[in-house]
Amino acid sequence: MTRIEILDELKKVFAPYTTNKEMLNSINDDTDLIRDLKINSANLVDIIIDAEAKYNIEIDYDSADKIINVGTCIDVIMEKLNQNK
């Protein structure tokens, strides 16, 4: 699975938690989940759980620590997918 494929899928994961649909369609590695997508911090746990379910991975605390923007979110998902191989 490539970074671009994960990025496209993440748009669906983020969609229920952001009203900024215009920004959602143009996200890139630097897009900040809270500042740019205006996702409420209370929904960050929802996003981690939705991503875990989608990719059948577990995102532990230390990995969650790295998730700041879309790019680091993709990094963590790719790292966990590689560990499952």
Add this chain to the structure above:
Amino acid sequence: MTSAGNDIVCLNATDITRTKQYRFYSKILSNTEKELYKENAFAAIPFENFVWLLWSVKESAFKYLQRNNPGLVFIPVKFIVQQLRVPGGFALTKYETTKTEGTGFDDNQVIQSIVTFGDATLYSMSLMHNDFIHSVVNNNEDFKNTCWGIKTIERNDPYYQSTAVRSFLLNRLNLHFRMDDLAIGKNLQGVPIVLKENEVLPIPVSLSHHGCFVAYSFISRF
């Protein structure tokens, strides 16, 4: 280190079913906090409210520490609520008004806690109704110089929430400091700051919004 931290959770904007799922609350509560809920003192508080109470305490503590540590990332389980004191006879009630502002807290009405993050120890005061949970933290047990406010708003889109919470805080700041030209901005790290004619004033403020609630806290003397 003077700072400010507050958080509001609109309970109607949370998913009760999901909150009760182990997978969800285990990303918020540590093992010791899960055990804490079994104490009799929390009988009047539904588990989902307990989860969001601790969330609000932890997020407030995160905001308090982030002002002086901009690289900090919020991982709820790394903030540990060590003690939680619920007032005797506590019962959940509906929020019957649209705005509440205060300085300090009436100990008989608030849920008090101690929260730690690494070597840092912070103290929190939380108000809980059926509709929301609001927490404010400080680095000591004395909240007499802590000003705070909670308000309901008509719309829950991010732009409206952001504008409403700034306006709510500014009204209080202008009244408190007897000025009429203060402004709220954000520094490069995204932390809220108070400006007067583009000069940053040393007033630590904290903003929060969720669903149809906005809230603030600031230190009135420092």
